[in-house]
Amino acid sequence: MSDHSDNRKAAPSITERAGQVAAPKGTERSHILLILANNAPGMVDRVVGVLRRRRAQPQTISIGQSEIPDVSRITIQMNDSEVGVEQLIEQLRKIVDVRHIVNLSAEQAVARELALVKVNAAAESRAEIIEIGNLFGAHIIDLAQETVTLEVTGSEEKIEKLVALLQRFGVREIARTGSVAMTRDL
Amino acid sequence: MQSTATISQMAEEARNATAHHVHEARDARELTGSQILCEALIREGVDLMYGYPGGAIMPFYDALTSYPALHHVLVRHEQAAAHAADGYARATGKVGVCVATSGPGATNLVTGLATAFMDSTPIIAITGQVARPFIGRDAFQETDILGVTQPITKHNFLVKRIEDLAEIIHEAFRLARGGRPGPVLIDVPKDVQNAKTLYSASAPISSIEHYRVTRVPHPSATAIEKAAHLIGEARQPLIMCGHGVILSNAYAELQAFAGKTRIPVITTLLGLSAFPETHPLAIGMPGMHGPAHVNRAIGQADLIIGVGLRFDDRVTGKVSEFAPHARFIHIDIDASEMHKVKRAAVPIVADAKAALTALLDAVATGNHDQWLNEIRSWEAQATERGASIERNLECPDPICILEAIRAETGGDAIIVTDVGQHQMWTARHYTWTRPNSHITSGGLGTMGFALPAAMGVKMGLPDATVWVVAGDGGIQMNIQELATLKQQGITVKVAIMNNGFLGMVRQWQHFFHNHNYSETPITGPDYVKLADAYGLTGMQITRRADVQAAVRKAMQTGGTVIIDFVIESEANVYPMVAPGSAITNMIEETAWESED
Numbered sequence: 001m002s003d004h005s006d007n008r009k010a011a012p013s014i015t016e017r018a019g020q021v022a023a024p025k026g027t028e029r030s031h032i033l034l035i036l037a038n039n040a041p042g043m044v045d046r047v048v049g050v051l052r053r054r055r056a057q058p059q060t061i062s063i064g065q066s067e068i069p070d071v072s073r074i075t076i077q078m079n080d081s082e083v084g085v086e087q088l089i090e091q092l093r094k095i096v097d098v099r100h101i102v103n104l105s106a107e108q109a110v111a112r113e114l115a116l117v118k119v120n121a122a123a124e125s126r127a128e129i130i131e132i133g134n135l136f137g138a139h140i141i142d143l144a145q146e147t148v149t150l151e152v153t154g155s156e157e158k159i160e161k162l163v164a165l166l167q168r169f170g171v172r173e174i175a176r177t178g179s180v181a182m183t184r185d186l
Numbered sequence: 187m188q189s190t191a192t193i194s195q196m197a198e199e200a201r202n203a204t205a206h207h208v209h210e211a212r213d214a215r216e217l218t219g220s221q222i223l224c225e226a227l228i229r230e231g232v233d234l235m236y237g238y239p240g241g242a243i244m245p246f247y248d249a250l251t252s253y254p255a256l257h258h259v260l261v262r263h264e265q266a267a268a269h270a271a272d273g274y275a276r277a278t279g280k281v282g283v284c285v286a287t288s289g290p291g292a293t294n295l296v297t298g299l300a301t302a303f304m305d306s307t308p309i310i311a312i313t314g315q316v317a318r319p320f321i322g323r324d325a326f327q328e329t330d331i332l333g334v335t336q337p338i339t340k341h342n343f344l345v346k347r348i349e350d351l352a353e354i355i356h357e358a359f360r361l362a363r364g365g366r367p368g369p370v371l372i373d374v375p376k377d378v379q380n381a382k383t384l385y386s387a388s389a390p391i392s393s394i395e396h397y398r399v400t401r402v403p404h405p406s407a408t409a410i411e412k413a414a415h416l417i418g419e420a421r422q423p424l425i426m427c428g429h430g431v432i433l434s435n436a437y438a439e440l441q442a443f444a445g446k447t448r449i450p451v452i453t454t455l456l457g458l459s460a461f462p463e464t465h466p467l468a469i470g471m472p473g474m475h476g477p478a479h480v481n482r483a484i485g486q487a488d489l490i491i492g493v494g495l496r497f498d499d500r501v502t503g504k505v506s507e508f509a510p511h512a513r514f515i516h517i518d519i520d521a522s523e524m525h526k527v528k529r530a531a532v533p534i535v536a537d538a539k540a541a542l543t544a545l546l547d548a549v550a551t552g553n554h555d556q557w558l559n560e561i562r563s564w565e566a567q568a569t570e571r572g573a574s575i576e577r578n579l580e581c582p583d584p585i586c587i588l589e590a591i592r593a594e595t596g597g598d599a600i601i602v603t604d605v606g607q608h609q610m611w612t613a614r615h616y617t618w619t620r621p622n623s624h625i626t627s628g629g630l631g632t633m634g635f636a637l638p639a640a641m642g643v644k645m646g647l648p649d650a651t652v653w654v655v656a657g658d659g660g661i662q663m664n665i666q667e668l669a670t671l672k673q674q675g676i677t678v679k680v681a682i683m684n685n686g687f688l689g690m691v692r693q694w695q696h697f698f699h700n701h702n703y704s705e706t707p708i709t710g711p712d713y714v715k716l717a718d719a720y721g722l723t724g725m726q727i728t729r730r731a732d733v734q735a736a737v738r739k740a741m742q743t744g745g746t747v748i749i750d751f752v753i754e755s756e757a758n759v760y761p762m763v764a765p766g767s768a769i770t771n772m773i774e775e776t777a778w779e780s781e782d
Contacts, residue, residue, distance in 0.1 A: 128689075
């Protein structure tokens with residue numbers, strides 16, 4: 001689940017966010033929030049509601065089952081200052097269904113995203129597409145008259161690189177999951 | 187803010203908590219959802235609620251007549267039910283309860299819930315909902331009230347199974363009063379109210395995990411030590427206290443702490459009456475309508491000890507110029523308030539009472555008399571200036587009305603104000619001494635709050651004298667509650683500061699919109715006739731000389747009395763800080779009606 005609607009607008013600087021401590025410009029960095037929350041009706045609504053109301057700018061949000069029954073795991077990727085993120089975390093903690101939140105920097109996290117990419121594949125380019133896919137460890141999950149669909153897993157950068165290489169064949173559709181992440185054990 | 191914690195330890199904690207204890211008590215009886223609602227409310231100590239019946243809540247009202255322990259007050263508009271529950275909660279510290287039907291009944295509660303949410307007061311709203319099979323089908327009087335109230339409640343519940351009802355009610359009460367208090371809504375479908383299940387009044391109330399929402403954190407020892415160090419170093423410190431002191435009942439602790447350190451005390455709008463204004467260390471209210479010496483002191487302070495407040499924009503003005511030389515010790519029960527507006531040198535996430543108790547032990551005896559004297563000298567200058575301004579002595583003046591109320595009640599009354607000029611005059615010029623005697627809608631600024639809230643205050647504190655001070659705009663917003671007051675035989679005294687304007691908006695138009703009085707002149711009914719029509723007593727006072735006698739007469743007259751004080755029509759609240767500007771940059775009074 002990727003929040004494209006907000007990204008299209010020029011993102012307001014975090015320093016302009018109402019009611020927040022002014023953080024110096026350029027202190028934003030990438031954060032990954034891991035949230036464990038009871039899978040109660042309306043929980044997702046509550047979490048997303050706090051993000052909206054507190055004017056956070058998530059890049060991706062992915063929601064799925066965690067290792068605990070009836071507890072969902074939400075991974076949110078966002079750029080913000082340390083102060084902004086800490087504020088947001090404390091607001092999110094106040095949601096009754098939220099059990100735990102961890103804020104990870106890119107270095108502290110093992111993060112992966114899955115993407116499906118449907119590419120125009122005329123007979124003469126098909127072999128080349130498959131070869132590029134192989135270099136990225138992608139699987140071919142569908143093959144049709146005119147298209148090849150690749151499944152690729154990895155970091156955001158890896159997926160973006162693959163998509164860039166496939167552009168010249170004509171990318172018809174991309175479906176990305178957004179990152180899921182875990183703490184990197186030492 | 188535990189960014190280093192790992193998620194694995196939580197998983198174990200969560201697993202342990204899933205074992206759910208099912209209790210089968212010997213006294214279990216089969217009851218309907220409506221009866222369980224009543225039983226559970228009684229078990230939570232509820233004896234009073236405000237509400238309005240309607241289709242989807244009728245089974246509950248049917249059960250209610252079998253529970254005489256629950257006194258229900260029929261309001262004339264659901265908004266008033268929420269405000270009355272709020273007033274009751276603010277006055278007593280207990281949870282206030284309001285009830286409404288689905289759809290319009292529920293949406294009418296919204297303003298009241300938002301008011302309680304902004305000011306952190308514990309109320310429970312019980313709303314009827316269309317029967318489960320109709321939910322999501324746009325049924326008659328169906329509203330997604332969970333969705334509507336999600337941003338203005340601490341939490342809300344839809345009761346989907348009758349078996350969960352009792353537990354949800356108890357959980358809702360814990361959530362409402364725990365941690366930073368706030369409103370919680372329970373939406374009960376009509377068929378759940380009619381469904382039956384076994385209920386035991388003695389079954390233990392299961393403790394579902396509440397994570398951080400109901401936690402009352404204790405101050406960390408290192409934070410207290412650091413704070414004590416800063417306090418010891420400070421030369422021009424200030425204590426700024428807010429609603430949190432009242433909510434945690436920390437009056438004695440605040441006085442002891444201020445007394446030991448001899449630091450001057452500022453009280454925010456919602457902190458008024460947390461610290462007696464007759465105390466030599468009390469200096470007044472900060473912010474947009476704070477007196478000049480307070481804002482000036484903030485501008486020069488080197489340490490601000492904030493206790494139970496959130497540095498609202500009406501307090502800070504332009505944040506970057508708010509207390510520019512000060513470091514901040516910020517005590518609040520809600521961790522999300524830390525660093526929200528001002529970066530705190532020492533954030534103390536704790537209940538105000540616990541934090542002040544710990545600080546009191548940690549600090550050395552201090553003396554800031556020189557600093558206090560300096561502030562007092564600024565205050566004296568302003569007083570002198572004010573005295574030199576020629577005033578209209580003919581018509582009742584807001585200050586003399588407040589002085590009369592204070593004199594006639596000995597300062598023991600609870601004053602409930604509405605929103606606007608009269609609210610600021612009352613905040614500034616009534617000398618607050620009785621703890622928790624000032625009740626107002628601060629954060630949301632809800633006009634129409636005072637009259638219904640006063641009803642809740644009076645019913646919560648039946649022995650107290652309750653005065654409503656309202657403007658002629660706000661009083662007309664929930665004036666229908668005069669009928670409720672009459673029907674219930676509740677006595678509140680109402681002082682209307684009637685200037686024929688939406689005065690605060692007019693004042694802004696005066697200063698910031700070129701005197702363009704757009705839609706602010708307002709008429710009202712003849713309040714004497716209106717009071718009479720409701721079976722109450724009304725008076726109109728147009729001369730200053732008659733103010734005190736009128737207040738006395740109101741006190742001597744039984745039942746609710748309304749006094750229509752016809753005040754100067756274009757008086758302003760001074761000083762004033764323009765929104766968004768530094769609080770040290772004040773518009774001061776020059777002469778009465780100098781604008782003409």
